[in-house]
Amino acid sequence: MRSFYISFVSEFYKSRKTLAFWAAIVLPLIICGLIALGYYYDSAKVLKYNYPGMILWFKYSGAALGVMGMLILPFYVMFMAFSVNNIEHKNDTWKTLFSQPLNKFSIYAAKYAYAVALLFICLFLFALLTYSTGYLLQMLVPKFTFNDYNPAIILSKLYGKLFLASLGILSVQFILSLIWSDFLKPMGIGFVGTIMGMITGSVGWKYAYLIPYSDPTLALGSSAAAKKANPESFAVFTQEVWVSIAYGVILFIVGYFILTKRNIK
Amino acid sequence: MNTSFAIETVGLNYRFGSQTVVKDLSLQVPKGSIYGFLGPNGAGKTTTIKILLNLLQSSSDKVFIFGKELNSNRTACLKQMGSLVEQPAIYAHLTGKENLINRCILLGINQRKVAEMLALVGLTSAANKKAGKYSLGMKQRLGIALALIADPELLLLDEPTNGLDPNGIIEIRNLMIELAGKHGKTILVSSHLLAEIERTATHVGIINKGELLFQGKINELHDLSKPVIKIEVDDSAAALNILSTTGAEIIDMDEGLVKIAYTGKAEMGKYNSLLVNNGVTVYAIYTEKKDLEHLFLDITSKN
Numbered sequence: 001m002r003s004f005y006i007s008f009v010s011e012f013y014k015s016r017k018t019l020a021f022w023a024a025i026v027l028p029l030i031i032c033g034l035i036a037l038g039y040y041y042d043s044a045k046v047l048k049y050n051y052p053g054m055i056l057w058f059k060y061s062g063a064a065l066g067v068m069g070m071l072i073l074p075f076y077v078m079f080m081a082f083s084v085n086n087i088e089h090k091n092d093t094w095k096t097l098f099s100q101p102l103n104k105f106s107i108y109a110a111k112y113a114y115a116v117a118l119l120f121i122c123l124f125l126f127a128l129l130t131y132s133t134g135y136l137l138q139m140l141v142p143k144f145t146f147n148d149y150n151p152a153i154i155l156s157k158l159y160g161k162l163f164l165a166s167l168g169i170l171s172v173q174f175i176l177s178l179i180w181s182d183f184l185k186p187m188g189i190g191f192v193g194t195i196m197g198m199i200t201g202s203v204g205w206k207y208a209y210l211i212p213y214s215d216p217t218l219a220l221g222s223s224a225a226a227k228k229a230n231p232e233s234f235a236v237f238t239q240e241v242w243v244s245i246a247y248g249v250i251l252f253i254v255g256y257f258i259l260t261k262r263n264i265k
Numbered sequence: 266m267n268t269s270f271a272i273e274t275v276g277l278n279y280r281f282g283s284q285t286v287v288k289d290l291s292l293q294v295p296k297g298s299i300y301g302f303l304g305p306n307g308a309g310k311t312t313t314i315k316i317l318l319n320l321l322q323s324s325s326d327k328v329f330i331f332g333k334e335l336n337s338n339r340t341a342c343l344k345q346m347g348s349l350v351e352q353p354a355i356y357a358h359l360t361g362k363e364n365l366i367n368r369c370i371l372l373g374i375n376q377r378k379v380a381e382m383l384a385l386v387g388l389t390s391a392a393n394k395k396a397g398k399y400s401l402g403m404k405q406r407l408g409i410a411l412a413l414i415a416d417p418e419l420l421l422l423d424e425p426t427n428g429l430d431p432n433g434i435i436e437i438r439n440l441m442i443e444l445a446g447k448h449g450k451t452i453l454v455s456s457h458l459l460a461e462i463e464r465t466a467t468h469v470g471i472i473n474k475g476e477l478l479f480q481g482k483i484n485e486l487h488d489l490s491k492p493v494i495k496i497e498v499d500d501s502a503a504a505l506n507i508l509s510t511t512g513a514e515i516i517d518m519d520e521g522l523v524k525i526a527y528t529g530k531a532e533m534g535k536y537n538s539l540l541v542n543n544g545v546t547v548y549a550i551y552t553e554k555k556d557l558e559h560l561f562l563d564i565t566s567k568n
Contacts, residue, residue: 002373010370017358087356096354096411099318100371101344 003102007110011084015114020083024122027076032129035063036137043141053148060137060146061130061155065162065220068126070198073162073216074169077119078190081173082183084115089181108256115174120163127159153232158220161236165219168212168247169193175255209240212247219244268332271296271419271451272317277327279312279475286312288475294453294468296331299445301466301483302455305565309475310455311351314423317453318348330419347417349425353408357397361388361407364396365414372415382410387436401428409437413444420444422454426461438465459561473565492527492554494536499546507543508536527552 015021039046039060051059088094097107131151138146172193176186190213197213201221208214218240272294279287287309294300304310315321317328319339328335330342355364365379383389386406391399396407405428412420422441426434442465444450456462462469469486471479479486493516498504504523509515513536514526527533537550555563 006370006373010367013363013367013370014356014359091354091356092352093354093356095315095318095320095350096348098320099343099346099348099350101340102371103340 003106004110004113007102007107008114011110011114014087015084018083018087020080020118023076023080024118025125027072028122028125028129031064031067031072032126032133035060036133038063039137040140043137043144047141047143051145053145054151056145057134057149057151057154060134061151061158064126064130065158068162070217070220071194073166074190074194074197074213076122077166077169078173078187078194080118081115081170082177082186084111084118085174085177086181086183104260105256108259109252112174112252112255115170116167119166119170123159123163123166127155131155157232157234157236161219161238161241162216164236164241165215165244168215168244168251171248171251171255172212175251175258178255179258209243212244215240215244269296270294270329271298271331272300272453273329273332274313274317275327275329277313277316277323279309279316279321279323286475287316290472290475290477291480292470292477293480294451294470296451297445297449298451298468299441299462299466300451300453301459301462301469302453302472303457303459303462303469303561304455304472305457308457308472308565310457310472311423312475313472314348314350314421314453314455317421318346318350319343320350344415345418346421347412347415347419348421348423349405349408349412350421350423353404353411355396355404355407355411357395359396360393361396361399361403362392364407365410368411368414374415378414382414385413385440386410402430402433405429406433409440418450420450420452420454422452424455424457426456434461441465459558471561471564478564486560490555490560492552493524494527494533494550494552496523496525496536496540496550497521497548498523498540499548503543504540504545507540507545511536511539521548 193213200208201214201217517524
């Protein structure tokens with residue numbers, strides 16, 4: 001456990017000056033910031049529709065969730081999984097990392113956990129910023145109806161679901177980046193996978209949930225469908241979320257075996 | 266296992282696919298020694314070092330570190346080892362200091378050691394510069410600082426003077442002598458140049474094509490290169506006849522040149538007069554001692 005902890009701290013120390021780490025913070029800041037600015041400067045246009053509080057929150061959070069879930073999230077996950085491993089490939093430091101008196105599994109698990117943590121931070125900030133900028137807009141433009149509905153539950157459920165549904169992509173990309181040191185292979189496969197996921201997810205192919213890349217799209221879709229009935233009652237653990245978690249667990253174990261069988265060059 | 270050895274390998278083999286890289290290697294590195302691990306490029310030195318660090322998998326009961334079997338005591342063994350393998354592995358986007366701090370985090374040691382290490386390898390003034398911007402020599406020194414920071418009992422240094430200027434080479438040499446002499450550390454240092462470690466090593470192992478060709482104390486290696494007397498004569502057959510009656514040890518004979526073992530100055534004079542008195546013209550008579558570099562080349566070119 002101590003090995004895991006110090007490896008995790010070291011992962012943070014190493015990457016705290018890299019883009020992968022800052023992207024987790026900057027990405028939600030930029031996207032939520034831009035949407036908030038749009039709502040602020042175009043408030044007249046939004047107010048014209050006279051949305052009730054709940055619908056306004058759906059429109060507002062949907063703007064971030066839409067771009068995020070469909071496109072940016074898979075690419076961020078790919079890039080982040082690549083960066084966390086590339087820091088060792090690029091500097092040729094796998095050999096030093098694995099010649100430290102630390103349990104091999106802890107080193108690997110800490111790296112994986114760090115990638116999961118970055119994804120969590122990124123999505124958590126999305127939820128937090130959506131929530132706080134909504135109330136900020138309310139203060140700036142009192143005519144908004146953000147005050148009429150508290151979106152805390154629905155936002156945490158949605159982003160929590162999105163986080164779980166992304167674990168599958170993260171695990172696939174993590175292993176690809178662990179095996180290959182170059183940028184193109186994991187990115188190329190991820191790109192094709194994402195497009196495939198988007199298509200199969202949106203046309204509603206029966207087995208689309210088995211492709212990890214379509215799980216975030218499906219997860220958001222299934223929540224949106226349920227939303228109409230009773231907004232807060234949609235299930236978090238739907239089929240595609242379970243599939244994503246299963247991918248995560250299985251590939252995490254597979255990755256460790258790949259690593260132990262592989263000789264460190 | 267014999268615990269007077271810091272490193273012991275027993276008939277170690279290693280192959281990359283069908284190519285045997287290490288063949289029946291039995292290293293014995295005594296505690297407190299500076300063990301020069303010599304061999305030409307591609308002889309299997311780095312592979313051996315990687316096996317010693319458990320980066321490459323060896324079969325069990327082949328490698329022992331301070332008497333402990335490596336595979337079943339990986340963490341305990343690695344705790345006693347510091348290493349520098351090939352190019353120093355450092356994070357280019359972190360400064361020299363941050364690289365050392367990161368290592369402290371991983372090893373769970375106090376970060377106060379960082380300043381001490383930077384001073385030791387002369388990088389104090391470059392501590393806050395990105396390691397990626399370091400010169401090769403500075404990277405090498407940072408690599409050595411990283412290997413030393415945990416104060417390990419055993420140091421594995423793979424060509425540590427690579428890329429260093431003469432001054433840097435001397436510094437590393439003195440550092441190794443100090444570490445082994447004053448602090449009782451064991452150092453295995455690999456090199457493809459014998460001259461480089463001749464002055465520091467107490468023990469030498471010579472490897473070529475994965476096979477250990479010589480292992481022993483450095484003076485045993487010196488003893489291998491006994492001086493010879495070379496005599497240039499007009500008639501080598503006659504000279505050989507005459508010399509063999511005196512019981513001189515003939516080493517080699519060529520057209521106009523006879524080589525015999527050197528036993529002392531008096532004998533050398535005696536051989537000379539004997540030859541002249543028996544009608545053989547002696548053009549030249551001199552001793553020659555093979556330097557270690559040639560000896561090394563001789564040893565490694567044999568297999």
